Amino acid sequence: MGRLTFVAIVLGVIFTLSYATGAHIVVRYLNPPFGAWWNSNEFAIVESAAAALGMLIGIRIGARLVDGGALKNRSMIAAVIVSVIVLPIVGRISAEIARFRFTSGASANGWLIDRFGYDTGMFLDKLLSASVYSMKIAMFALPVGMILFGIAIAIFMTAEPAGDTAAVTSK
């Protein structure tokens, strides 16, 4: 789980920075076909990495709230597998919701240009927009991860024998 979360964070940071800075130019210079692929897919990877990170954090929060043991481990594995399967759908829907406006956004843009000048301000504004977009996607994917873990707990919970009533229950 830790490694998966780390991979999602690294991918998210690299591709968010790449999208904001236009780093595909460097990749294109080194390897044109790979650079073209990078450019056409970097935004989708930003969205997918953010959604994956949100769901993984949700699963980890859910796991922390549950009593340890085999039930928790099985539920985590099941939730991660289902997360991978539903990642394209969750990523797309979370991205759709993340595009809804919360504020006008103009205040940050104006402040950054005032503070750092036009070129740097515009660059920082694009970086800020991409980062906020990623964080919003992750925030909307977080409850999905938590509830996937919850469903896994519910399924495995009903299958597990209980205390001294295991025999009675199985009868």
Place this chain on the structure above:
Amino acid sequence: MLSLRFLVLFIHIVAVIVALGGSLFSTFALTPVLISELDPPTRLRVSRRIVRRLGAIVLTSLAVLVVTGILNVLFIGGVSPLLAIKLILVVVVIGLALYQYGNIGTQIWRAEGPGPEVADLQARFRRVGLTVGSIVLLIVYLSIGLTRGPGAILASIR
């Protein structure tokens, strides 16, 4: 009347009724009757089965709530500050429900026999259940504010 939006809203409301109704019935009707009518070993046995069944029902209802809630946000086409508060409360409710059924509930059904520890766990289970119910009621109140109040979501976005 027979649009996808209405169907999703209907399922969303039914899920709230099932989650909230199940918790309130268990806390205010079933548990007092179990305490007064059954001896401790039988009560523990029955409680274990109820915890597991209710856990599956409540957690599944919350899953339906999250899915239909996300679809509702898509249909509305905007996120207001009130909706953001509601979403945060939903995350808190899911966390508390997981703690209630996955942690306290697990300890209850793994308990070897009745005793003061189990009684304490059952009391804590009821307290967390009541907290979950109260927050869900608050979420319902916020939902009414989103659609009917002065800061209704359509007015604040468009």
